Amino acid sequence: MSQQDDQRPESLGVPQPLTDQQRQLLERFFLVNTIQRRVVQQLEDVLGPLAGYQQQRLFFHDVTGLIHFRRNFLETVGHFLTGRVDLAYQLTFIEHGSHRRRAYSAQHLNQIDHRQMGRGTITETLNYQRFGCKIQRTYTVAGHHLYWEKNQIWCQGQTTAWVDGLMALQQQLAPHAVWLQQGFLTINDYT
Known part of the structure; x- marks a missing residue:
């Protein structure tokens, strides 16, 4: 069993408190997600909606x-x-x-x-x-x-x-x- 497997809850049906390591990973995720949303907003402020650029x-x-x-x-x-x-x-x-x-x-x-x-x-x-x-x-x-x-x-x-x-x-x-x-x-x- 890998170290990554040790991070997963044993049962998805029974809620388990998050470990400190899992919380740290979530904090990194939230930070990156927030940065991404801000950058997308900046791009859309300059370029308009990105969906049109992607569709084209x-x-x-x-x-x-x-x-x-x-x-x-x-x-x-x-x-x-x-x-x-x-x-x-x-x-x-x-x-x-x-x-x-x-x-x-x-x-x-x-x-x-x-x-x-x-x-x-x-x-x-x-x-x-x-x-x-x-x-x-x-x-x-x-x-x-x-x-x-x-x-x-x-x-x-x-x-x-x-x-x-x-x-x-x-x-x-x-x-x-x-x-x-x-x-x-x-x-x-x-x-």
């Missing part, structure tokens, strides 16, 4: 957040599109300094070690091959955190304005995407 994928704690988002997308929405519209995904990391380039397909996202992505650039590419439409999102990685830099879209090999490109993609996708047709998802959910 403007930052991630580290690459694992982006991977989680993309795997969820690829296993739900993307799963239905892969066969119908030849959807392909790739995440590319270029390390600052060495300029070493590492590329990962959707099937290899679980092989990414976030600890090896401290400073650099991540570009993720969604390629709707059948429609000739390619979408790229670029993030700067600093201190392992991801900060969105830009979105780009190409239609038929031509750089296209973001909104125009999304409209063209939406027209192409609509016959193949019931969730888009029914209004359950928006075109942004497919990017």
Whole structure:
């Protein structure tokens, strides 16, 4: 039995007074929790609600957040599109300094070690091959955190304005995407 196991109450059904060590851990938790709430409040005072930034994928704690988002997308929405519209995904990391380039397909996202992505650039590419439409999102990685830099879209090999490109993609996708047709998802959910 580990020392950590010794910290747990023997029975969750019978209340037990907290030990001094458990109280110290709770005090640390309360302190960190209070600091976090204050920092979030400061950020929201400057930026506005953070939820909008997160929904627009403007930052991630580290690459694992982006991977989680993309795997969820690829296993739900993307799963239905892969066969119908030849959807392909790739995440590319270029390390600052060495300029070493590492590329990962959707099937290899679980092989990414976030600890090896401290400073650099991540570009993720969604390629709707059948429609000739390619979408790229670029993030700067600093201190392992991801900060969105830009979105780009190409239609038929031509750089296209973001909104125009999304409209063209939406027209192409609509016959193949019931969730888009029914209004359950928006075109942004497919990017």
